[in-house]
Amino acid sequence: MKKFDDLPEFDPADYLNDDATIVAYLIETAKEHDPRAMQKAIGVVARTKIGMTALARSIGAGRESLYKALSENGNAEFATIMKVLDALGIDMEFKMRESHEPEHA
Incomplete structure (x- = not known):
């Protein structure tokens, strides 16, 4: 019987x-609504679609810094996210949520 620790790590890139x-x-x-999960997801998509090396060349950034910025523990600037x-x-x-009620000042 396989132990839980023996299972391969899930990588969403395998399904994109x-x-x-x-x-x-x-x-x-x-x-x-989790910025870190979102930047990680963008990183996964980047790996899947064009690869980090090609992405780094495309936006003029270092590959290692992109890996770090687009990880769950990264802290990518919004400008970097937009370039990626x-x-x-x-x-x-963008769209308004149906349940959103604006606050009045």
């Missing part, structure tokens, strides 16, 4: 086979 799946993955991650998304051909879209 097309653009629709990538978009769904990013949308679901964004619903968590642009290089990946991904647009962000």
Whole structure:
């Protein structure tokens, strides 16, 4: 019987086979409202779509610094996130939540 510790680590990149799946993955991650989870998800997509070396060249950043910034423990600047998304051909879209009630000052 296999022990839990013997199981391979789950890597979402193994399942991001097309653009629709990538978009769904990013949308679901964004619903968590966790910036670190989101930057990690963007890093996973980057590895899957073009690879970190090509991404680093594309945006003029160091590969190692990108790995660090786009990890769960990273602290990527918003400008970096925007450059990465642009290089990946991904647009962000915003909408108001249906349950959102604006605060009045």
